[in-house]
Amino acid sequence: MPDFDRLIDKKMAEQIQPKKTTSTNKFSAWYQSSDENHPERYPLDQIIYRCPHSGELLQVTHDMELLRRKTAEQWKEIFTSRFMQATGPNASGVWSKKEWVCPEIDDENIVTIGEGRTPLFEAGRWAKQVNVTKLWIKLCGNSHTGSFKDLGMTVLVSMVKQMIARGQKIKAVVCASTGDTSAALSAYCAAANIPAVVLLPKGKISTAQLIQPIANGALTLALDTDFDGCMRLVQQLTKSKEIYLANSMNSLRIEGQKTVGMELIQQLNWQVPDWIIVPGGNLGNVSAIGKGLLEMKAVGLIDRLPRLVCAQAQKANPLYESFQNNFKKLVAKTAEPTLATAIQIGAPVSMKKAIRALKKFDGIVEQADEDELANACALADRHGLFTCPQTGVALAAFLKLVQKNEIKSTDKVVVVSTAHGLKFTDMKTRYHENRLKGINPRFANQPVELSADVEAVQQAIDERFK
Ligand SMILES: *Cc1c(COP(=O)(O)O)cnc(C)c1O
Numbered sequence: 001m002p003d004f005d006r007l008i009d010k011k012m013a014e015q016i017q018p019k020k021t022t023s024t025n026k027f028s029a030w031y032q033s034s035d036e037n038h039p040e041r042y043p044l045d046q047i048i049y050r051c052p053h054s055g056e057l058l059q060v061t062h063d064m065e066l067l068r069r070k071t072a073e074q075w076k077e078i079f080t081s082r083f084m085q086a087t088g089p090n091a092s093g094v095w096s097k098k099e100w101v102c103p104e105i106d107d108e109n110i111v112t113i114g115e116g117r118t119p120l121f122e123a124g125r126w127a128k129q130v131n132v133t134k135l136w137i138k139l140c141g142n143s144h145t146g147s148f149k150d151l152g153m154t155v156l157v158s159m160v161k162q163m164i165a166r167g168q169k170i171k172a173v174v175c176a177s178t179g180d181t182s183a184a185l186s187a188y189c190a191a192a193n194i195p196a197v198v199l200l201p202k203g204k205i206s207t208a209q210l211i212q213p214i215a216n217g218a219l220t221l222a223l224d225t226d227f228d229g230c231m232r233l234v235q236q237l238t239k240s241k242e243i244y245l246a247n248s249m250n251s252l253r254i255e256g257q258k259t260v261g262m263e264l265i266q267q268l269n270w271q272v273p274d275w276i277i278v279p280g281g282n283l284g285n286v287s288a289i290g291k292g293l294l295e296m297k298a299v300g301l302i303d304r305l306p307r308l309v310c311a312q313a314q315k316a317n318p319l320y321e322s323f324q325n326n327f328k329k330l331v332a333k334t335a336e337p338t339l340a341t342a343i344q345i346g347a348p349v350s351m352k353k354a355i356r357a358l359k360k361f362d363g364i365v366e367q368a369d370e371d372e373l374a375n376a377c378a379l380a381d382r383h384g385l386f387t388c389p390q391t392g393v394a395l396a397a398f399l400k401l402v403q404k405n406e407i408k409s410t411d412k413v414v415v416v417s418t419a420h421g422l423k424f425t426d427m428k429t430r431y432h433e434n435r436l437k438g439i440n441p442r443f444a445n446q447p448v449e450l451s452a453d454v455e456a457v458q459q460a461i462d463e464r465f466k
Pocket residue numbers: 147149180181248279280281282283284285286342343388390391418419
């Protein structure tokens with residue numbers, strides 16, 4: 001991959017100033033290749049995304065010995081007490097785990113909008129209906145910009161703020177997006193007064209998603225291509241170090257996103273569920289959740305691992321196809337249009353990282369077709385949720401794995417909901433109006449138009465609730 005073979009810029013490395021000491025600097029973290037053959041370390045404020053030798057993505061590596069200087073019980077107490085705090089960095093689900101996420105950031109450079117600390121919805125009635133012990137939905141979309149992307153973006157933008165404060169020259173931060181990354185980048189950059197550029201596939205994202213970067217003042221570029229095309233352009237643009245890359249191939253994002261798994265286990269009082277199911281597109285999230293849980297296990301906060309499921313839309317399923325051949329041959333393809341637009345990705349950037357994670361978690365890749373995802377989404381709403389189509393993919397995968405008896409009646413399951421349904425009202429409206437091609441809307445509910453007449457209203461109530 002010649003694109004990625006940027007050798008470390010010596011001059012840039014020399015410009016990096018020695019760190020100011022702060023109380024948390026005794027914990028250290030650095031970039032290191034996710035390929036174990038290359039142990040070289042790079043500071044987190046260096047502009048580098050891939051191992052210069054192997055071309056593999058870097059990952060943030062923590063000094064686990066330092067983290068182990070506190071016992072698991074001490075860490076649990078610390079995290080629990082911080083969870084109660086109302087202001088400051090600890091009011092964030094990400095920064096309340098700062099030592100594990102990005103210890104290098106000075107508090108004054110943290111750009112937070114209260115991300116994380118999202119509800120873990122217990123779908124008790126649904127669990128009973130499908131005969132599993134417990135079903136929880138982790139509502140990551142109940143967040144400032146309406147998706148889990150806030151979790152990674154707070155880390156990345158805070159680092160950029162710190163780099164600029166220390167004199168590094170960054171003209172703008174740029175991302176390719178299926179909608180939610182651009183919303184998160186724009187909001188955090190606006191909060192920090194950092195220029196943001198977003199590259200979007202024209203006509204392939206929802207109106208609610210498109211208006212977010214526009215409102216936040218980002219340079220919003222709607223391009224005549226798909227997400228994979230935007231991603232290729234971003235990789236070319238960010239060869240210039242003045243333009244900083246904000247996609248999840250920048251592993252700072254992964255550090256924020258890994259708190260999803262840590263936080264849901266904290267909410268379960270440190271009990272590990274049997275399954276965690278997450279929809280996958282560019283595959284940063286599945287890698288992130290895996291990384292966080294492995295670190296928790298290394299320090300002793302948990303003593304076993306759940307099984308991980310990555311759920312893909314059948315129309316954009318390169319990981320599913322690779323799973324079918326035991327990951328012997330990695331498949332990249334052109335993603336076809338799907339209702340789950342945020343995961344319409346054919347060449348996932350974090351494919352190898354995700355596969356490494358799945359292998360360690362006895363993982364499964366499942367897929368859902370358009371009818372399955374749309375109906376799972378609507379069924380979830382009947383249980384009190386308001387679900388995005390990507391979460392519909394994960395929920396459909398859950399239902400299929402129950403049916404195949406992979407998930408057993410004794411199992412406890414967490415499904416990660418990645419975005420808020422309010423960002424996808426076009427799709428949901430068309431579902432209920434039976435205007436989605438090829439989909440049989442089994443849970444459609446239509447408004448009844450009546451004259452303002454008490455008898456007519458009474459009759460409508462009586463008809464519905466006989
Ligand atoms: C980005 C996104 C995904 C995919 O996450 P990856 O980490 O790229 O696999 C899933 N759902 C929603 C709503 C998203 O915005």
